[in-house]
Amino acid sequence: MKFQLSLRKQWPFWVSGVFVGIAEVMHYVAFGKPIHLTTGLVQMTSALEQTLAPGLDWWSRAYQPDVHWGIIGIVLGAWLVTRMERESRSWRRYPRANLWLAFWGGLVFSLGTRLADGCTTHHFLGGISSMSVASLIFVVSILPAGFLTFYWMTKLGVGNAFKGQENRETARYGYEHGGKMWLDGIAWDMSKGYKPGRNWLQIGIVVFAILFFANAIVGSFLHDPLEGQVGWQHAIVNFGWGAAIWLILVGIVAGIGMAKTGFGTECAMMTPEISMGLKHDRKRGCSLFEGQWRISGATRYMFGSMSPFTAIFIEFIILWVAIMIGWQIFSRELPFQNTATWVMVLGALMQGFGSVAMIGCEIRTYMRLGLGYATAVAAFPGFLLGYLPYTLFAEWWEDLASATVITDVKSVPELFGQDPATQLFAALVYGALLVGLVVWSVRRGMRLTGTSFKALATTPNDELAIDFFKRNFPEDERSYAEHVKQRDMSV
Helix, strand or coil: CCCCCCCCCCCCHHHHHHHHHHHHHHHHHHHCCCCCCHHHHHHHHHHHHHHHCCCCCCCCCCCCCCCCHHHHHHHHHHHHHHHHHCCCCCCCCCCHHHHHHHHHHHHHHHHHHHHCCCCHHHHHHHHHCCCEHHHHHHHHHHHHHHHHHHHHHHHCCCHHHCCCCCCHHHHHHHHHHCHHHHHHHHHHHHHCCCCHHHCHHHHHHHHHHHHHHHHHHHHHHHCCHHHCCCCCCCCHHHHCHHHHHHHHHHHHHHHHHHHCCCCCHHHHHHHHHHHCCCCCECCCECHHHHHHCCCCHHHHHHHHHCHHHHHHHHHHHHHHHHHHHHHHCCCCCCCCCCCEEHHHHHHHHHHHHHHHHCCCCHHHHHHHHHHCCHHHHHHHHHHHHHCHHHHCCHHHHHHHHHCCEEECCCECHHHHCCCHHHHHHHHHHHHHHHHHHHHHHHHHHHHHHCCCHHHHHHCCHHHHHHHHHHHHCHHHCCCHHHHHHHHHHHC
8 A cells, every 4th residue: 555644735634643642652651651731831821920920829829830842842843734734724714703612612621621630632642541540431521511512513603613624725625616515615715815914813812822832931941940949840950951852852743643634632532423423315415414514524524434533542552552561561550540520520521612612622722723723823812711710729629629539440450450460451451442443433434435445544534525525426516606606595
C-alpha cells in the first residue's frame, strides 16, 4: 500500500492517533504520567495575574504561577501546520451564536476541569489507557451532556459548524457543486468578503493570547524557586532546558497530528452513536442529519466512517502498551489514580456541554487556536474566567468532593483483587478490548460508507466525503445557490 504524508495536505484520521499516542508516550517516559493540560493553563493565568496585579490572588490563591511548555508546543505545532498547508482557518466567518457559545463553552468547560480533577485530555487520552476507574465513570458521564448540547445546537441552526476541519477547498466545493455537500458551502457563502484582519475584537484576543503565553515564558526565566520564590516548578532554572524542550516537542508532535486531521476527544467518543442515524438511502438521502439537523456532508461522512473513533482508540492502545511496560517491567505505579466523586461527575457534565459548544475539547481548542479558528479565539478568555468559581472557593469544592466519593477503587485491575497475576490478566483483557474496538470501528466504517480499507488508510476525510457523495448521489449535484433557491421555493 503506497502512502505518503504530504505536508501540503490533510492526513487520514488514524495518523493523528499515532501522533498523539507518540506524544503521550514521550510524556509518560519522561515524567511517569500521561499529558495533563488544564492545571498548566490556570497556573499560567496565575502568572499573568501576578504580573499585572501582584496584590490580587483570585487565581493564585489556589494555583501557583508557572509555565506549561506542552500547551505552548501544541499551539506552535498547529501554527506550523498553517505554514505547511499555506492556509489558516481564520478565513471562516462564524455566526455570532457560535462565538458566544464558544465563549460560554470555554467558561463552563474550564470550571468542569477543576471539579473533575482533569480535562478530557486527562480522562480520555490518559485515563482510559491508564485503566482508571474514575476516568471510565467520567466518560460515561460526559457523553449524555455532549449529545444534548449537540442536539440543542443543531436546533439553533449552527449544526453546519460541526466539522473535523474547516478546509477552504471543501467549503468551496460545497458552494459550487452542492449535492449532498451543499451544507458545506454555507461556510464559503458566509465568509465571502470577510476580512479577519479587520475584526478588531478577534485581533485583540489573539494579541492578548500571545502576550499571555509570552508572560509565562519570560517569567520562567525571571523567577527562581531555588532562591526562595514560591511556585514556578517548570521555570528554566529549576526544570532545565532539556525537560522544557522535550515538553515543547511533546506538544508540537500532538499539535501537528491533530491539526493535520481534526482529531478530538468529544467527537470521537460520540461517533458510534451518531453513526447509527447516518444510513444514506439513495432515495431519501440522510433525512435526519442532512435535512432536519443540517449537518455538513464532510461531517456526516466523518461519523459514518468511524474514523475519529478509530483514531482515538489507536492512541489509547499506544499509550496502554507503554503503561503496561512501565507497570510490569519497570515497577511504575499505574498513573492517574483519581478518586471518583459525584463532584467529578458534575465536572464531566459541564465538560460535555463545553466541549461541544466550543466545537472541540481543551487540547483540540489549543490546536484550533494555533490554526486561527475564531471559535477557539472566543473560547480562550472564557477558559481563564471559568476557573474563578473554583479558585475563589477551592476549599469548599474540595470538601464537597471528599464528601461525595463514589468508589475508592482506583484502577480496573484493582476491581479484580490484589493478586498480581489476576491484575495482569485483567489488564491484558482490557487491552484486548481496546484492540477489538479498533477492528470493529474500521469494519463498521467500511460497511457504512462502502469505502475500502486502503482508501480509509490513505485518504483525508474531506476527499473521501466528496468521492462518496459523487459516487452514490450523482443525480443530486446542484450548487449551493440552487439548493437555497429550491428550499425557499418549497417554503
